[in-house]
Amino acid sequence: MSEQNKTTKDKSVQEKLSELSELVVWFQSPAFKLEAAFDKFKQAELLAEEIEKDLTKLKNDIKVVKKKFDTEE
Amino acid sequence: MENNPLQLTVSEFVALTNQTLEYAYPTVTVIGEVTEFRVSQGKWVSFKLKDAGAVVGCFLVLSQLRMQIEDGMKLMVVANPRLNNKGFFSLNVRAMKPVGEGSIKKGFELLKAKLEAEGLFAPERKRRLPRVPQHVALVTSTESAAYADFCKIINERWGGLSVEVAHTQVQGVPAPDQMIRAIRYFNSLEVLPEVLVIVRGGGSAEDLMAFNDEPLARAIAESRIPTLVGVGHEVDNSLADMVADVRAATPTNAAEILVPDRNEIIRSAHQQAKSLSYQLIQAIDEYSARTKEQLNAAFRRIQEKLDEHFERLATLRLATAQLNPENILRRGYAFLRGEVKVGETVEIETINSIAKAEVKDVRAK
Numbered sequence: 001m002s003e004q005n006k007t008t009k010d011k012s013v014q015e016k017l018s019e020l021s022e023l024v025v026w027f028q029s030p031a032f033k034l035e036a037a038f039d040k041f042k043q044a045e046l047l048a049e050e051i052e053k054d055l056t057k058l059k060n061d062i063k064v065v066k067k068k069f070d071t072e073e
Numbered sequence: 074m075e076n077n078p079l080q081l082t083v084s085e086f087v088a089l090t091n092q093t094l095e096y097a098y099p100t101v102t103v104i105g106e107v108t109e110f111r112v113s114q115g116k117w118v119s120f121k122l123k124d125a126g127a128v129v130g131c132f133l134v135l136s137q138l139r140m141q142i143e144d145g146m147k148l149m150v151v152a153n154p155r156l157n158n159k160g161f162f163s164l165n166v167r168a169m170k171p172v173g174e175g176s177i178k179k180g181f182e183l184l185k186a187k188l189e190a191e192g193l194f195a196p197e198r199k200r201r202l203p204r205v206p207q208h209v210a211l212v213t214s215t216e217s218a219a220y221a222d223f224c225k226i227i228n229e230r231w232g233g234l235s236v237e238v239a240h241t242q243v244q245g246v247p248a249p250d251q252m253i254r255a256i257r258y259f260n261s262l263e264v265l266p267e268v269l270v271i272v273r274g275g276g277s278a279e280d281l282m283a284f285n286d287e288p289l290a291r292a293i294a295e296s297r298i299p300t301l302v303g304v305g306h307e308v309d310n311s312l313a314d315m316v317a318d319v320r321a322a323t324p325t326n327a328a329e330i331l332v333p334d335r336n337e338i339i340r341s342a343h344q345q346a347k348s349l350s351y352q353l354i355q356a357i358d359e360y361s362a363r364t365k366e367q368l369n370a371a372f373r374r375i376q377e378k379l380d381e382h383f384e385r386l387a388t389l390r391l392a393t394a395q396l397n398p399e400n401i402l403r404r405g406y407a408f409l410r411g412e413v414k415v416g417e418t419v420e421i422e423t424i425n426s427i428a429k430a431e432v433k434d435v436r437a438k
Contacts, residue, residue, distance in 0.1 A: 012233075013205075014205055014207075017205075017342070020342055020345055020346070021345075023345075024345050024349065027352045027353075028352075032356070034357065034360050037352075037353050037356060038353065041349045041353050044346040044349050045346045048339075048345065051338065051339060052339045052342065052343070055232060055339055056335070056339075058231075058232025059228075059232050059233075060224075060227055060231065060232055060233065060234040060235075061234070061236065062224055062236040063235075063236070063237055063238065064215055064238045064239075065237050065238065065239055065258075067239070067258060069239060069240070069241050069251040069252075069254040069258070070241075070242075070251055072250075
């Protein structure tokens with residue numbers, strides 16, 4: 001799936017955080033347009049909700065490698 | 074002479090002595106004070122260990138020297154006793170470590186100075202760790218409290234992390250080599266982890282000595298993967314800490330440095346979204362104010378135009394009023410209607426009356 005075609009649900013937390021930061025930057029940039037701002041604000045609210053959901057449910061995967069290090073192979 | 078049946082050549086005697094030593098004392102551990110330390114031809118290290126009553130020579134190759142030593146330091150050496158072909162007895166050193174606080178400190182300071190002179194602690198060598206890594210390598214003893222603490226903290230703070238753990242000893246003579254092998258293993262992976270973490274809990278200076286091992290310090294410095302080292306307590310400083318890209322005060326602190334706190338990230342995400350709502354409201358307010366100002370300006374312009382037209386109208390009204398025929402009648406003039414011919418009847422209108430009159434005489438002026 002290309003980056004552009006990803007829906008919000010397909011994105012990683014990191015991508016969502018970056019997207020939220022980009023929205024914040026847009027609001028402070030000369031590109032800001034009131035006509036587009038409301039949609040972008042709704043988008044930011046949705047991202048914040050999803051970041052919370054993702055971070056709450058994600059678990060770490062901790063594995064001990066099988067290789068032994070007590071002798072030189 | 075006749076009582077001793079064993080007659081040997083010198084070479085046989087040396088060989089027999091070495092066989093006997095290998096059988097009786099294959100490895101000995103000897104503690105003593107270093108004297109006459111020297112490095113020959115950049116390859117061989119020799120020194121003597123002494124105490125109040127005796128002296129013994131020690132020998133090893135330079136590449137086996139894992140610490141810096143100098144005369145006066147107290148050392149414990151693990152060695153094979155040997156008698157060489159020139160008749161000199163020596164200990165072939167396999168491992169050594171400083172003994173006593175003063176010697177441990179001295180060894181640490183000497184090696185620190187050496188590595189510092191090579192620039193291994195230079196700030197410009199330090200690499201930044203990724204803000205949120207996804208793949209992490211961990212070198213530690215999985216039986217230690219430090220490992221349990223580290224896992225507890227990363228699980229509390231973050232999720233979605235893949236951690237590969239290399240279980241090694243973290244104290245004692247084998248520990249540095251095991252950690253070096255683990256570091257090399259992770260650095261040889263096809264997909265490199267984003268951070269290499271080494272942790273160990275607190276302990277005595279002797280417990281933590283493995284982290285002042287020169288080859289280990291060099292392996293950490295040479296790691297292609299950025300390193301994060303948290304050894305001992307906040308007050309403990311090791312060479313492994315100093316060469317690492319990032320030093321953590323404790324294993325718990327290493328976990329805190331490694332991953333952000335998910336609760337803080339969640340708070341921050343909501344805060345960012347909320348700040349956009351303030352900006353949106355502010356933008357709407359500014360837009361309304363600007364629109365209102367533009368409307369006011371338009372109304373002012375219309376009002377000015379209207380005023381101009383009303384003024385002009387008033388002037389015209391005045392002019393028109395002055396042309397009103399009634400005003401002429403008021404000044405005493407009269408209108409005459411009809412044909413001015415003798416015998417015709419004409420109508421004369423004044424301001425107050427209308428009269429009819431017969432024309433009796435007409436003369437040219």
